[in-house]
Amino acid sequence: MELLSDQGLRLDGRRPEELRNIRCKLGVFSQADGSAYLEQGNTKVLATVYGPHQPRGQSRNKAPHDQVFVNCQYSMAVFSTGERKRRPRGDRKSQEMSIHLRQALVAAIRTELYPRSQLDIFVEVLQADGGNYCACVNAATLALVDAGVGMREYAVACSASLANGEVALVDVSHLEESSGGSNLTVATLPVSGQVALMEMSQRFHSDHLPKVLERAIEGCKDIHQILDGAVRKHVEETGRASGWGQVDRAGIAL
């Protein structure tokens, strides 16, 4: 399968450097301390954050005394893929995803602010169409922001692949993922340019890696812009209800 046509279009009509359409919403649940819903093309993810709260159950022993214990859980809804999933959570793959998720988020959260406490982050994939991990990191970031957890900056993830052995593609869809090539997933702190996690499904040759990585980081920066815009809009909207940040006709803060 040709991932990139001679006219420079991908299978779904995007150009190599174009992201899928991202739509997101913060504060979708009132029960949780923070929540967010994010669509990246057809990949749809729901993230909820509980805490920081007192460590409960087994994690009471695990929780370090000088920083917050971050508990991540990744799960996929049984209806998220073409064929119904048997186990929505707790299988090997989900466990691995949970660990990776934790690694990326811990890098962004100011864990030292909440010693002897626990932070629960639950992420559920409602529909899977490639780049599940990336969507989860991005949604979890929004949920953390919504919960008001102190963070250094956003944790943003993006994937990239290589078409025809030369052109790097950003934000890989399921179709492109499953066509056999190698995929690179990277989670970054885009403002400082730090990389929190990097994973490859197969090896890239060292000639190709730099340009694929660069394309993925470029993608992270683009996503950061979108997320940041969404957060600002959200804050503006919620603030308006309480009158915060609004200015009366005379220009005096209410």
Next chain:
Amino acid sequence: MLTTKTFLRKTKRGNILKIVREHYLRDDIWCGSSLCKNCSLKEKDKVLDKEVISNVSSVFSFPHYLVLDTNVVLHQIDVLEEDVLENVIILQTVLEEVKHRSSPVYRRLKDIIENPNRKFYIFVNEHHKDTYVERKPGETANDRNDRAIRVATSWYATHLSGSQPKAKNKHVSMVLLTDDADNCQKAKAEGLIASTVYDYVKSLQDAPTLLDKLSKKDGVFEGGSKEPLFPLHLSPKEIQDGLKAGKLHQGTFLASRENFLEGSVNVEGFEKFILVQGHAGLNRAVDGDTVALELLPESDWVAPSDIVLEDSEDDPGDILDEEVKMEKEKAKAKKVEREPTGRVVGIIRRKWRQYCGILLPSQDKNSVRHLFVPAERKIPKIRIETRQAEKLKSQRIIVAIDAWPRTSRYPLGHFVRALGNVGDKDTENEVLLLEHDVPHSKFSDQVLSFLPKLPWIITEEDYAKRVDLRGLTICSVDPVGCTDIDDALHCRELENGNYEVGVHIADVSHFIRPGNALDKEAALRATTVYLVDKRIDMVPELLSSNLCSLRGNVERFAFSCIWEITKNAEIVNTKFHKSVICSKAALTYGEAQAKIDDKNLNDDVAKSLRGLNSLAKILKKRRIENGALVLASPEIRFQVDSETHDPIEVVAKKMLETNSMVEEFMLLANISVAEKIFQEFPDCAMLRRHPQPPPSNFDPLIKAGNLQGFEINVESGKQLAESLDLALKPENPYFNTMLRIMATRCMMQAVYFASGMLQKEEFAHYGLACPIYTHFTSPIRRYADIIVHRLLAACIGADSTYADLLDKRKSHSLCHNLNYRNRMAQYAGRASVNLHTHLFFRNRVQDEQGYVLYVRKNALQVLIPKYGLEGTLYLAPPKGQVAKVNFTYNEEEQSQSYGSIKFRVFDPVTVQLSLDRTNVQHEKLMLLLVKPEIPDFSVPSQAAADEAMDVDQVKDTAAPSQPPSKRQRKSK
């Protein structure tokens, strides 16, 4: 700038799956026309002309762009390849459909598109916001695509009308070409200008030549019987259901070379090929097609017929015959020899290509319908329509098949192009290169641009990177006239009594860098093809005959493999490095042999050669003890006239001690390199394996051996080698060689593969009896060796790797191409020898000693060692003539007898060789029996014939198997 549109698709994968994919529609896809003022096109994207010549077509005498329907591209690609059609818009819908339906046509279409002079523009209508069409409920995919094409055409019309004047003769319109009547009608109803290809081409100025190239897909030629001759093919759905239910089988159809009414189908899961026979059984399958096959009940199984059957020479019309003969055979076949038999019920995929051949002279001079005879005997004749028959009748032409309707005895096709006059050596060479798919065009400028600039000098930097071996006494040993010398050797005694032996291979990978056009071209060609009078190089001549060639007394880059070897030929250690060498002498095999044999000669070269020779003998002995096979195939060399390049003499290739000396060290180098690269790159090392043939392959060999009273043990290579050694007949010295020739034919092909694709146990090379093997020693003429060089260079840190080198899937598909090209090169080489044999016998008739290789029902296969050729000696007279001499065929004993004379396998016979030129178009070598003499059947020996020419002629007219024309020629 993105609009999303999701659409649903359902696929069946056991259970029904719902697949949702995104489909982005864009507003930045441009129309590609230079006259458009709305699109922000870059200069290079302006493909379509502003000023279109308006008077090309008599019907559409206004400027226009063409839009093509899928069926036009699929079936009329030969017309599209002509330079006449310009300013064509290919829609993405069409491109995708073509890609899906036929990859060869897709490739050809892409070639056209890439040619800037043709002005073909791809419009991505599927992702354009105004031209995307959603499938309506109940609409078939085909109808939806047709609608998409119409929508895009009308979009173009309105889009462009804004940017140009209204006047009709200046206004560029859109013309939709389609062969789908329904689509054409609908388009016209929607107010578009549409036409069939036939009408359009007819209206062009160059119509006559183009019309010949039009495919006759739908139009069945007039005339001929309308009664269907063949059973109906099943529909794709019925085939799918049948395959799933296990009632039908899928396989590749292979036509028989000897009997045009017989073929076999290679079905996965069956040990033997499944036999198909007769017009109805073959049911219009052409060699190479993937077919659906129905297995007949066991009671209807038959044995493969032993007769050699050729399609009649004239045009019989649409009637089937010859079946009668076959019917009789069936009845006689014994139970034991019956093979699974089936019949073709449907075609899954056609593998039609273009075929070289000639026109059959037609009785009616003015007729436009002609029969075409392909050069490949496995392909049936093709009926074509041409108005240039008079011009083409003496030429080799290329024809493509369009269709094979039930009512036609032969497939219908159309003329593609002419190659040149029949009998011209250049034309014939061209034919055999085309038939074997050998890329033989000149190297393009782009490829040549990657050659090193002359004068080429070795810099200090190069010396620093390489080991300097210029001081060693290195020499090369090659056949006479060899200009692409890729290996050289040296040998010297070390102080500790051991030998140091080096094999130095031309460092081609230094010049051919991965990924550039030169590399890609070499990878495509895969191998240098050697014809008798011509060499089709894999790399440009500057490299093959100069910079890479390890010529005498010049400094050259080499890749050296150096061993320390004890006097008993045990390897102590192995080293590899890139080096600079200076060969002291470029010898031929004969010269090297003379140096070794000349006792008085004691220079370094001679000493070195003697050392090598003594080691080689030990190595060879050890290899044979391990079970390596010594096989034989008749190899000959033509001595070619230097002026006319016509063959003047045939000599069998001689094997000298030095041949085997060079061979031994090449084998040793290959094995050492194979071990090294496999150790370093277990996943992607390019190796070569030779699988052990399945025991059933050896059946003919064992049978032939048994009849002569020898037991051939084929359990392992070693046992086979031993039993071949023992099978000697003092009264027939050629017997052993013939057995070995037969054994060679039982073997499988050796193939390249990527080590990651197979288990280690499968790596073995059966013929050489070694567990691992590769090709390292001929990088000038084999691409596999270049890859191996690159891998080895990476192993020793002399070069860096690149992505494709380490990708086992890429290597796998590369191997696939290499194997295919190698096989084709081999066939092409053989075909060239054949061609020259024909040229050689054009003006002579000769008696030669031959041996019976196989006994068939109506013929003997005779091997003539002197020319290394195999011919058929027909025992039964041609159709329509009464046999004077009736031979009795004994299947059990594999013999043919008449009176006291009996022909068995391996029996010596004397035959008269001549070229049968009765059919100018299809010359063939004819064999006639001279000895043993059989009155009324055999012909007198050559010497006698010359004396009694007159008598001879009288007698000849009576002899049934004698073609009269040949004798007349001779008497001139």
